Amino acid sequence: MEEKKQLSRRGFLKTATLIGASLAAQPILSKAVKTQNILSDKSTTSASTxxxxxxxxxxxGKAAMTVSALGFGVMGMNYNRSQSPDRKQCIKLLHEAVDRGVTLFDTAIVYGPLHNEELAGEALSPYKDKIAITTKFGHEVINGKTTGRQDSRPATIRQYCEDSLRRLKIDTIEMFYQHRFDPNTSIEEVAQTISELVKEGKIKRWGLCEVSAETIRRAHKAYPLTAIQSEYHFMHRDVENNGVLDTCKELGIGFIPYSPINRGFLSGCINEYTVFENNNDNRQTLPRFTPEAIRANTRIVNELQHFGxxxxxTATQVALAWLLQKEDWMVPIPGTTKLSHLEENLRALDFSYSxxxxxxxxxxxxxxxxxxxxxxxxxxKQVGH
Ligand SMILES: NC(=O)c1ccc[n+]([C@@H]2O[C@H](COP(=O)([O-])OP(=O)(O)OC[C@H]3O[C@@H](n4cnc5c(N)ncnc54)[C@H](OP(=O)(O)O)[C@@H]3O)[C@@H](O)[C@H]2O)c1
Incomplete structure (x- = not known):
C-alpha cells in the first residue's frame, strides 16, 4: 500500500526531467538581494550576494527530500581538518552559506565527538524551517569519547536520536544516517527502529553510509531510503563499479558524495610539506596523505588544473563540477572554513561541459x-558491508 503511493522510478525520472528543464531555463547562480536575515548580527554583510x-x-515518494544542488559538510569546522576557526567565525560562515541558498548541512554524532553537532545546532537551528540538517548515528560514543565499536541497537539509536535533537536544537531530524554498518544488528532491525522514529516524528527520513549494494537493497525493502552517502571523487570511484550507484539509480535513492575534494587534496592547496595538526586531523593516518603519496598524486591535481x-x-571547481554532471540525484557536500572557498565551490554550479x-x-x-x-x-574494515 505504502509502496503503491510512491512514485515509480519512471515517474520520478519524468518529474526530474521536468524539474531539470525548468532549472535549465533559469540561472543556477543569481544575483539576488538577501532575504531578511533571521539573526541580528548579519547587518554588516553586503546587500547583494x-x-x-x-x-x-x-x-x-515519501522518502523524497529536495535540497540545494550543493550541500555543506560541517565536520571540518572543528574536527579532523586541522583548522578550527573561532566559533563565531564558523557560525558566521554557516549563515553565509544559508544566505547563498545552501539548504543541506551535514554533521554526525562522532564529529568532535558531539561538538560538531553542537556547532551546527547553534548556527543553523534558527533556520530549521528552510534548511535540512542531517546527522549520523552508529559509532559508539561514551562520555563524549569514541570507543571504536559500532552500536545500532534499537535502544541506542533512540538514545542517540534524542541526544542529537537536543544538540541540534531541532524537533525533527530531516535525515538520520547510519554512519557505519553494525555487524551485530541486522539492517532490518535498524530499519524497524527508523520507521518507529519516523512515526513518532523524531526523524523524517533515513540514509546509509559506505554500505554494499546488497545492504542497500535489504534496507530499502524494509523501509525506503532517501540517500546513500559514500566517498566519491576523482581519486575514489568504487561506487561506479561496486553496484552502489546502479542500485541507487534503479531504486530511486539519492547519492551524497562525501569528501568530494578528497579532503582538500584535489584543490591543489596540499603538498608534501603540508603539516596536519597532530590532534585534530585524520589525514595523517591515511595512506594517501604521506609525503610520498602526495608528491606522486599531485599529477592528478595537475590534470584538473590543466582542464580548468x-x-x-580552479581545480576544486573541476572536481565538483565533474561530480555534479554525473547524475541529477547527487548532491556533493564539500566542507570549508573560508568564505572565499565557499563562494568558489558554489560557483562550480556555473560550469557545464559536454x-x-x-x-x-x-x-x-x-x-x-x-x-x-x-x-x-x-x-x-568498517566499510562495504
Ligand atoms: N559519511 C562519512 O563517513 C563521511 C566521511 C568523511 C566526511 N563526510 C562528510 O563530508 C564532508 C566533507 O568532507 P571532508 O571535509 O572530508 O572533505 P572535502 O570537502 O573534500 O575537503 C575539505 C577540505 O578542503 C578544503 N577546501 C574546501 N574548499 C576548498 C577550496 N575551494 N580551495 C581549497 N581548499 C578547499 C577545506 O579547507 P578550508 O577550510 O581551508 O577551505 C577542507 O580542509 C564532511 O564535512 C562530512 O560532513 C562524511
Whole structure:
C-alpha cells in the first residue's frame, strides 16, 4: 500500500526531467538581494550576494527530500581538518552559506565527538524551517569519547536520536544516517527502529553510509531510503563499479558524495610539506596523505588544473563540477572554513561541459596510478558491508 503511493522510478525520472528543464531555463547562480536575515548580527554583510537556485531531489515518494544542488559538510569546522576557526567565525560562515541558498548541512554524532553537532545546532537551528540538517548515528560514543565499536541497537539509536535533537536544537531530524554498518544488528532491525522514529516524528527520513549494494537493497525493502552517502571523487570511484550507484539509480535513492575534494587534496592547496595538526586531523593516518603519496598524486591535481585553465575554473571547481554532471540525484557536500572557498565551490554550479570533454579528462586521470589507499586497514574494515 505504502509502496503503491510512491512514485515509480519512471515517474520520478519524468518529474526530474521536468524539474531539470525548468532549472535549465533559469540561472543556477543569481544575483539576488538577501532575504531578511533571521539573526541580528548579519547587518554588516553586503546587500547583494550570489545565491544558488539549483535544487535536487534525493529519494522518491515519501522518502523524497529536495535540497540545494550543493550541500555543506560541517565536520571540518572543528574536527579532523586541522583548522578550527573561532566559533563565531564558523557560525558566521554557516549563515553565509544559508544566505547563498545552501539548504543541506551535514554533521554526525562522532564529529568532535558531539561538538560538531553542537556547532551546527547553534548556527543553523534558527533556520530549521528552510534548511535540512542531517546527522549520523552508529559509532559508539561514551562520555563524549569514541570507543571504536559500532552500536545500532534499537535502544541506542533512540538514545542517540534524542541526544542529537537536543544538540541540534531541532524537533525533527530531516535525515538520520547510519554512519557505519553494525555487524551485530541486522539492517532490518535498524530499519524497524527508523520507521518507529519516523512515526513518532523524531526523524523524517533515513540514509546509509559506505554500505554494499546488497545492504542497500535489504534496507530499502524494509523501509525506503532517501540517500546513500559514500566517498566519491576523482581519486575514489568504487561506487561506479561496486553496484552502489546502479542500485541507487534503479531504486530511486539519492547519492551524497562525501569528501568530494578528497579532503582538500584535489584543490591543489596540499603538498608534501603540508603539516596536519597532530590532534585534530585524520589525514595523517591515511595512506594517501604521506609525503610520498602526495608528491606522486599531485599529477592528478595537475590534470584538473590543466582542464580548468582554459575554462576559467580552479581545480576544486573541476572536481565538483565533474561530480555534479554525473547524475541529477547527487548532491556533493564539500566542507570549508573560508568564505572565499565557499563562494568558489558554489560557483562550480556555473560550469557545464559536454560528456566528451569530461570523458577525455576522466581518461587522462585514469591513466595515472594512484599511490596509497584511501583508508588504513582499520577504517577499511568498517566499510562495504
Ligand atoms: N559519511 C562519512 O563517513 C563521511 C566521511 C568523511 C566526511 N563526510 C562528510 O563530508 C564532508 C566533507 O568532507 P571532508 O571535509 O572530508 O572533505 P572535502 O570537502 O573534500 O575537503 C575539505 C577540505 O578542503 C578544503 N577546501 C574546501 N574548499 C576548498 C577550496 N575551494 N580551495 C581549497 N581548499 C578547499 C577545506 O579547507 P578550508 O577550510 O581551508 O577551505 C577542507 O580542509 C564532511 O564535512 C562530512 O560532513 C562524511
Amino acid at each position: 550570489n545565491v544558488i537556485t539549483a535544487q535536487r531531489t534525493l529519494g522518491v 585553465r582554459t575554462r576559467g575554473m 560528456a566528451e570533454e569530461w570523458r577525455e579528462l576522466e581518461n587522462k586521470i585514469a591513466a595515472i596510478p594512484i599511490v596509497g589507499s584511501r583508508y588504513n586497514a582499520e577504517q577499511q
